[in-house]
Amino acid sequence: xxxxxxxxxxxxxxxxxxxxxxxxxxxxxxxxxxxxxxxxxxxxxxxxxxxxxxxxxxxxxxxxxxxxxxxxxxxxxxxxxxxxxxxxxxxxxxxxxxxxxxxxxxxxxxxxxxxxxxxxxxxxxxxxxxxxxxxxxxxxxxxxxxxxxxxxxxxxxxxxxxxxxxxxxxxxxxxxxxxxxxxxxxxxxxxxxxxxxxxxxxxxxxxxxxxxxxxxxxxxxxxxxxxxxxxxxxxxxxxxxxxxxxxxxxxxxxxxxxxxxxxxxxxxxxxxxxxxxxxxxxxx
Amino acid sequence: xxxxxxxxxxxxxxxxxxxxxxxxxxxxxxxxxxxxxxxxxxxxxxxxxxxxxxxxxxxxxxxxxxxxxxxxxxxxxxxxxxxxxxxxxxxxxxxxxxxxxxxxxxxxxxxxxxxxxxxxxxxxxxxxxxxxxxxxxxxxxxxxxxxxxxxxxxxxxxxxxxxxxxxxxxxxxxxxxxxxxxxxxxxxxxxxxxxxxxxxxxxxxxxxxxxxxxxxxxxxxxxxxxxxxxxxxxxxxxxxxxxxxxxxxxxxxxxxxxxxxxxxxxxxxxxxxxxxxxxxxxxx
Numbered sequence: 001x002x003x004x005x006x007x008x009x010x011x012x013x014x015x016x017x018x019x020x021x022x023x024x025x026x027x028x029x030x031x032x033x034x035x036x037x038x039x040x041x042x043x044x045x046x047x048x049x050x051x052x053x054x055x056x057x058x059x060x061x062x063x064x065x066x067x068x069x070x071x072x073x074x075x076x077x078x079x080x081x082x083x084x085x086x087x088x089x090x091x092x093x094x095x096x097x098x099x100x101x102x103x104x105x106x107x108x109x110x111x112x113x114x115x116x117x118x119x120x121x122x123x124x125x126x127x128x129x130x131x132x133x134x135x136x137x138x139x140x141x142x143x144x145x146x147x148x149x150x151x152x153x154x155x156x157x158x159x160x161x162x163x164x165x166x167x168x169x170x171x172x173x174x175x176x177x178x179x180x181x182x183x184x185x186x187x188x189x190x191x192x193x194x195x196x197x198x199x200x201x202x203x204x205x206x207x208x209x210x211x212x213x214x215x216x217x218x219x220x221x222x223x224x225x226x227x228x229x230x231x232x233x234x235x236x237x238x239x240x241x242x243x244x245x246x247x248x249x250x251x252x253x254x255x256x257x258x259x260x261x262x263x264x265x266x267x268x269x270x271x272x273x274x275x276x277x278x279x280x281x282x283x284x
Numbered sequence: 285x286x287x288x289x290x291x292x293x294x295x296x297x298x299x300x301x302x303x304x305x306x307x308x309x310x311x312x313x314x315x316x317x318x319x320x321x322x323x324x325x326x327x328x329x330x331x332x333x334x335x336x337x338x339x340x341x342x343x344x345x346x347x348x349x350x351x352x353x354x355x356x357x358x359x360x361x362x363x364x365x366x367x368x369x370x371x372x373x374x375x376x377x378x379x380x381x382x383x384x385x386x387x388x389x390x391x392x393x394x395x396x397x398x399x400x401x402x403x404x405x406x407x408x409x410x411x412x413x414x415x416x417x418x419x420x421x422x423x424x425x426x427x428x429x430x431x432x433x434x435x436x437x438x439x440x441x442x443x444x445x446x447x448x449x450x451x452x453x454x455x456x457x458x459x460x461x462x463x464x465x466x467x468x469x470x471x472x473x474x475x476x477x478x479x480x481x482x483x484x485x486x487x488x489x490x491x492x493x494x495x496x497x498x499x500x501x502x503x504x505x506x507x508x509x510x511x512x513x514x515x516x517x518x519x520x521x522x523x524x525x526x527x528x529x530x531x532x533x534x535x536x537x538x539x540x541x542x543x544x545x546x547x548x549x550x551x552x553x554x555x556x557x558x559x560x561x562x563x564x565x566x567x568x
Binding site: 123133185188 | 410414450476
């Protein structure tokens with residue numbers, strides 16, 4: 001029986017820490033404030049937005065919404081970002097992507113100031129992750145994986161970690177953050193041969209393939225900690241991850257559930273970044 | 285008997301390519317121009333500078349030297365970089381580092397425009413390496429490893445690569461560039477346990493530890509390609525690498541020599557970047 005690495009206690013600890021910092025900021029007359037910039041009304045975005053607003057409310061972070069119609073122009077969005085950049089009362093910005101196709105993603109990302117990029121989408125933030133400096137902020141899902149591993153005291157230094165999937169939002173930054181903790185990290189991709197064998201060599205397996213149930217018991221062994229980043233809806237309408245949970249759980253030492261794992265923690269990381277940005281600015 | 289992956293033919297091919305591009309630029313009245321910015325007279329810098337100037341001369345790249353005394357101020361250096369940034373006749377800049385201690389490395393690096401950063405020292409260039417976009421230029425030594433592997437047609441896609449050492453000038457960018465070629469890459473560091481076993485799992489081993497003769501036959505097996513980035517002077521006053529060449533050569537399939545391997549190619553990569561920068565600007 002594996003230990004189930006639930007997100008809830010990680011979130012509770014983070015909320016507590018963030019709320020305490022918000023209190024300190026409040027004493028200085030500062031309310032950490034998140035700008036949510038959304039183009040259109042995509043259901044995924046709206047659902048994530050509700051989660052973020054809810055979490056923000058709980059710890060004392062204010063939210064300002066900037067909503068553009070789905071047919072907004074690049075100029076209009078750049079103007080909103082300029083407002084976000086220059087408004088001293090805004091500490092961080094969440095911009096929903098992918099953007100509709102009239103936008104040039106690179107131009108838009110480049111327009112946001114890295115110090116307000118609490119979602120890790122700018123080149124500044126990504127350079128910070130790569131070079132291990134405090135430029136910008138790490139992508140939230142990648143950091144959520146790390147928060148879970150740290151909360152549950154999973155040893156990383158000198159351990160072997162395998163990251164399956166190399167996206168810029170999860171796989172690559174997670175690999176860099178595991179390296180920062182002195183793990184020996186292997187980054188797998190869709191061309192990786194004999195993925196099961198490569199996975200079994202790891203002490204920690206982070207699965208961020210975006211493929212439902214792609215990792216089964218053949219990829220796993222006793223002693224491992226598995227972090228499942230995937231989130232899918234199966235044929236029965238139930239949420240599930242990239243890992244075959246029922247097959248994996250009896251084999252490994254510890255595993256994050258889906259739902260209730262990485263996804264739950266991501267929002268708290270985002271909110272934590274806003275609080276951090278406000279603290280940095282105020283010198284708290 | 286391993287194939288010796290000498291740098292010389294790689295350099296010859298690169299020189300030919302660069303000279304041809306210089307001819308095309310010349311026809312448009314453009315001379316690709318490198319600014320060499322040096323503070324003080326450190327012997328290592330002077331020797332590398334001579335090599336660069338020599339290689340530039342061979343292919344038709346002009347060099348402009350900006351030399352400051354060892355006790356120059358940060359202001360003075362920033363002024364030089366401003367001149368380099370704004371001078372349309374300069375296509376790339378090589379700034380020798382580490383700088384004397386009166387300089388703040390981060391401020392100085394941030395002052396150089398990424399499009400002139402042909403040595404891959406800015407956050408822009410490093411973000412480009414991490415995100416696989418054409419922002420700036422990759423660090424030259426890391427790219428030299430890739431040029432050798434490509435020249436000798438070493439298969440990378442689907443292969444396992446191990447990079448030993450995680451510096452920002454070699455290890456980390458080399459890992460990203462191998463990933464870009466669809467290798468499954470493991471990044472090792474000084475805390476890696478059982479390094480020999482990890483190395484033996486690889487098809488390609490890139491050694492950039494900066495430790496003389498640290499990798500011996502126990503880390504290697506038949507079928508491997510070894511790229512040795514190290515350069516040291518041994519007790520007998522001879523140049524040698526991070527790999528025990530005499531022990532490794534009978535075991536592996538292919539190996540780069542020291543001297544005459546990666547180091548030789550690095551200068552050509554640098555010169556190639558200047559030519560590329562001039563071509564980009566001229567639309568060639």
